[in-house]
Amino acid sequence: MIELSVPDMSCGHCVATITKAVQALDSGATVKADLAARSVAIETKADKGTVAAALEEAGYPSTVK
Secondary structure (H helix, E strand, O other), X not given: OEEEEOOOOOOHHHHHXXXXXXXXXXXXXXXXXXXXXXXXXXXXXXXXXXXHHHXXXXXXXXXXX
């Protein structure tokens, strides 16, 4: 489980974009977003650095919680 703070995430479209970016790395990944806290919990086989880089490329820089 990877928990990330994503300060620029503010709506369902953001969550969809983040989910798509993560699932491009690992099609079996699950993404649970908390819009109020601007954080995501990701269950994936990909490592934290790869996931963070994919979110950065998608326009959502993040930090590990």
